[in-house]
Amino acid sequence: SQTIHQWPATLVQPVGSPLSLECTVEGTSNPNLYWYRQAAGRGLQLLFYSVGIGQISSEVPQNLSASRPQDRQFILSSKKLLLSDSGFYLCAWNPDTADYGYTFGSGTRLTVV
């Protein structure tokens, strides 16, 4: 069966520090991978998605970047965090085909102080 792992669960980082959040998927190959951010009481904002190794699409210009160094690994990074980067970050995957729902990771609560 397929599983998705996302870590860390919580993170408190000072302004200006770097960020690296990692997400891995097991039990499938060539998944579509996604990073979302959720502000308190809000919906999900798509940040990045990837349909293959090294293929990254950015939805929102911002202080973040993403990379996909391996088929089932998706990394969200920042060189210098801003206060506005605080939020709940969710990784998700689905098969590369229509009419399939997402499977989400458990999320990372990032607080920039």
Next chain:
Amino acid sequence: SQQGEEDPQALSIQEGENATMNCSYKTSINNLQWYRQNSGRGLVHLILIRSNEREKHSGRLRVTLDTSKKSSSLLITASRAADTASYFCATAETGGSYIPTFGRGTSLIVHP
């Protein structure tokens, strides 16, 4: 990309009652999905309904889709305290990518 909008934003009911949440969208879709999110957790996929389907069931969940009105509803029958969560709809546009866009959700509280 479009965004589904859930209604109501918040719903408070007693255990055993039914809970109905609605989702409206703006353009033609390939499918519509409903998700549940417990506080501080990731989203869990509940049901996907295709544009050529009108109703779908899964346990105590019933989803309807009316493409002429561009709306969907999620009914939870005989609700339980464990159903307390936020519920999101997500729509995938016709002719677009497979990427659905999410609404802001309905916060459901079921009182024991």
